[in-house]
Amino acid sequence: MDNIFYTASEILFKDANVLIHIRDWFFSQAGNILLAIITFWVGRYAIKWAKTFAVRIMTKASYDSAAMSFITQIINYALLVGLILICLNELGVPTTSFIAAFGAFGLGIGLALQNNLSNLASGLLILIFKPFRAGHVIQVGDTIGSVKSIQFMYTIITTKDQRNVYIPNSILTSQTVTNIAYATERVIPFMFDIGYNNDHHEAIKILKKIFANDKRVLNPKNIEIGIAEFGDNSVRIAAYAHVKSKDFLDVQYSIMSDVKDAFDKYGIDIPYPQRVVYIQNVDNSTGEIKGTKKKATGTNVAIDDSPES
Known part of the structure; x- marks a missing residue:
């Protein structure tokens, strides 16, 4: 410990002019x-006021909470950096070199993080033009869900099975x-299959009656069918049934x-794929193959029951 104090004292007091220069600089720059x-x-108070003013403007413009948080953070950091540069300039520190250094540093970071900057810029576009909100x-694509939040790099979507999907903003x-x-309002596109031996006129009549009985269907009289x-x-x-958006899944x-119950009641078949398969039996004594053709349903796999030799 003594050695440390001795070394520090030697550095500071080796040249008495150092302390004099520090004192003179302090008083001259006081x-x-x-x-x-x-x-x-x-x-700092001006920055807080600017953030509050921005929040007030965004609230009147009906920005959601995620957008306001995103933008106020950017405003805070941008103004804080500018404030620091102004203070350094007041102390006589040349800020030109700092700006050049920040520019070079920003260029290097930008080249290294091109995708992330693209996500950041895309996030800003989403918050400005508001194609969707939280x-x-x-x-x-194939992902459907509720927007949970819009972040700097990702937008989080919660699917129906409660999975959080992080989608890059770009x-x-x-x-x-x-x-x-x-x-x-939304349109529910229905597709019903009936057998070729059924009367399609009767099936359509039954379907129209089902749609007419559901009061949530908005176009029962002129439904496209x-x-x-x-x-x-x-x-x-x-x-194609028109319904309120909130009733989409329920309807x-x-x-x-209702269609399944009605088709069962009136004997209208709901067909499923049918395939013809062949079951082969081999006579072990003669080696003769005796084939019998059978009709199977719901499969497309040929069955071979021939005994192993």
């Missing part, structure tokens, strides 16, 4: 130091995003259940 302290203190139900600005929340195509195993009937589940 006004600038005081001004820098006052500037920093006032600047709480909205959106679809991105994907949300470069791909098609379907916002379901903005629509007050008819044969969509002739499938390999069935006649496919399409129907879909209810109608499908």
Whole structure:
């Protein structure tokens, strides 16, 4: 410990002019130091006021909480860096070199983090143009869920099975995003299969009656319904029911259940894929193969029951 104090004293007092220079600099810059302290203190309050003002403006513009938090953080850090540079300039420190250093540093970071900066810029675009907000139900590709939050790099979507999916913001600005929340009404596209031996006129009449009985269907009298195509195993009937967005899933589940009950009641078949398979029996004494053709349903696998030799 004594050696440390001795070394420090030797460095500080080796040249008495050092202390004199420090003292002279302090007294000569005392006004600038005081001004820098006052500037920093006032600047901090100015930054808080600017953040509060920005929040007030965004609240009037109906920005959601995620957007306001995102933007106020950027405002805070940007103004704080500017305030520090102003204070350094008040102390006589040349800020040009700092700005150049920050520029070079920012360029290096930007080249190393191109994807992240793209996500950051995309996040800003999402918050500015507001194609969706926290709480909205959106679809991105095969992912459908409620927007939980919009962060710097990612947007978190909570799916129906309560999985949090983190989607990079750059994907949300470069791909098609379907916002379901903005629509007050939606169309449920139904597709019903009936057998070729059934009367499709009767089936359509039953379907229209089911849609008419559900008060949540908005277009029962002029619902679009008819044969969509002739499938390999069935006649496919399409129907498009208009409902309130909040009733979408409830109506879909209810109608499908009612259709199954009605088809069972009136003997209308709901076909499923059928395949013909061959079961081969081998006579061990003669080696003769005796084939019997049988019809099987719900499979496309050929069955071979020949005994092993």
